Amino acid sequence: MENKINFIKANIDALPIPDSGKRYTYHDTKTAGLQIRITSTGVKTFSVYRRIKGGDPERITIGRYPDMTIEQARREAVRIAADISDGKNPAEIKRGKKAELTFSDLFAEYLERHSKPSKRTWREDESKYKTYLEKTLGRKKLSSIDRRDIALIHSSITKAGHDITANRVLALTSSIFGWGISAGLWELNPAIGIKRNKENTRDRFIQGDELPRFFEAVAKEENDAIRDYVLISLLTGARRANVLSMRWQDINFERAEWRIEETKNGTPQTVTLxxxxxxxxxxxxPSNHAIFVFPGSGKSGHLEEPKKGWKRILERAGIQNLRIHDLRRTLGSWQAKTGASLAIIGKSLNHKNQNTTAIYARLDLDPVRDSVNKATSAMLTAAGLKQSADAVPLKRKKGVDFGK
Known part of the structure; x- marks a missing residue:
């Protein structure tokens, strides 16, 4: 069965399924040589059917619908027709298509040759790929991926309410193609030109009137690893990944310091405790020789994902729109409330700022320690866990026990 139709989505979706063992072929009225073939199982495949100079017609399969869009199939058909007009053999064209990298192939090269050797956050790249890109782009040949494909992914993540994540996935996609170009594995970056979502600078931190509810909710958390992780995150202002991987060997109780050998910005940090x-x-x-302060059962050996526990704490506290990273901002904000300079805050949070690097280098930990202690005292006073300037042990407050 052979027919000519205009290849539009409505027409292709409405095509009948042939009986068992049969196959229907339809020709596009707009692009010469472009066909779509339908099997009795409902599989629809684009192909190009053209006569080679001095030979018989050849059918070249180019992709399945709807993984390959109509516009992509038309562009590919035009490209193949141009190659045939130049005297190229379709068999060679097809072999070239088979040899062409898929997006999955390119990402594997990017991960092993670039991300793992040069990025401490390479696992985040891997996670974003598996969550958002593997199913949508993984099997596609690089030549079949266009700006529309990537824009649709960005749009779908945005519509799900994850504006910033959509931007990060878009940035990763662009980085993968950009690295592929620099490595001589590909020639184009279809992610260029896609408009990113507007990102407002986040200024959320725990307010004074929220602190009593927050500390009470933390105290009621039955998972002691989650409870203590949240408290240490708040009291040190350290980054999420650093607290999760905190090691006993890096803590000096006599000096009340925690040494982080490498932070996100690539520099070491001494955190005052x-x-x-x-x-x-x-x-x-612990009494045994444990490695991590917050041990976990995963491959890393430490706690990996505290989101569920964090959600429980926020629900008990009745606090909304607060993220784990906001604990870091909370310490800095309370330092500012208690009179710390921007240089002191930057030093305690290990911010990397070229304009203040020289100032940071001249600061020792004494003023930083004083600032952190003042901020901690102010937070605990606001939470009702300290009376005036006199410390009240956390475990003495009725219903609150952080020391278990």
Missing amino acids: SQEAIEILQARK
């Missing part, structure tokens, strides 16, 4: 943070860590310290 308040008395409250020391008490929590001392209560957690």
Whole structure:
């Protein structure tokens, strides 16, 4: 059965399924040589059917619908027709298509040759690929991926309410293609030119009136690893990944310091530990030779994902729109409230700022420690866990016990 139709989505979707063992072929009225063939199982495949100079007609399969869009099939048909007009053999064209990398192939090269050797966050690249790109782009040949494909992915993530994630996935896709070009594996970057979502600078931190509810909700958390992880994140202002991978060997109880050998910005950091943070860590310290402060059962050996516990805490506290990273901002904000300079705050949070690098280099930990202690004291006072300037042990407040 052979017919000519205009290849539009409505027409192709409405095509009848042939009986068992049969196959229908339809020709596009707009693009010479472009066909779509339908099997009795409902599989629809684009192909190009053209006569070679001095030979018989050849059928070249180019992709399945709807994985390959109509516009992509038309462009590919035009390209193949041009190659045939130049005297190229379709068999060679087809072999070239088979040899062409898929997006999955390109990502594998990118991960092993670029991301793992040069990015501490390579696991985030791998996670984003598996979550958002593998099913949508993974099997596609690079030549079949266009700006529309990537824009649709960005749009779908955005519509799901994840504007920033959509931007990060778009940035990763662009990086993969960009690296592929620099490595001589590909020639075009279809992610260029796609408009990113507007990102407002986030200024959320735990307000004074929220602190009593927050600390009470944390105290009621039955998972002691989650509870203490949240507290240490708040009291140190350290980044999420660094707290998760915190090691006992890096903590000096005598100096009340925690040494992070490599942070996100590529520099080491010495974190000053308040008395409250020391008490929590001392209560957690095991008698055996444990490596991580917050051990986990995964491959890394430490706690990997505290989101479920974090959600429980926020629900108990009745607090909305607060992220784990906002704990870091909370310490900095309370430092500012208690009179710390921007240089002191930057030093304590290990911000990398070229304009203040020289200032940071001249600062020792004493003013930083004083600022962190003042901010901690102010937060605990606002939460009702300290009376005036006099410390009240956290475990003494009725219904609150952070030391277990």
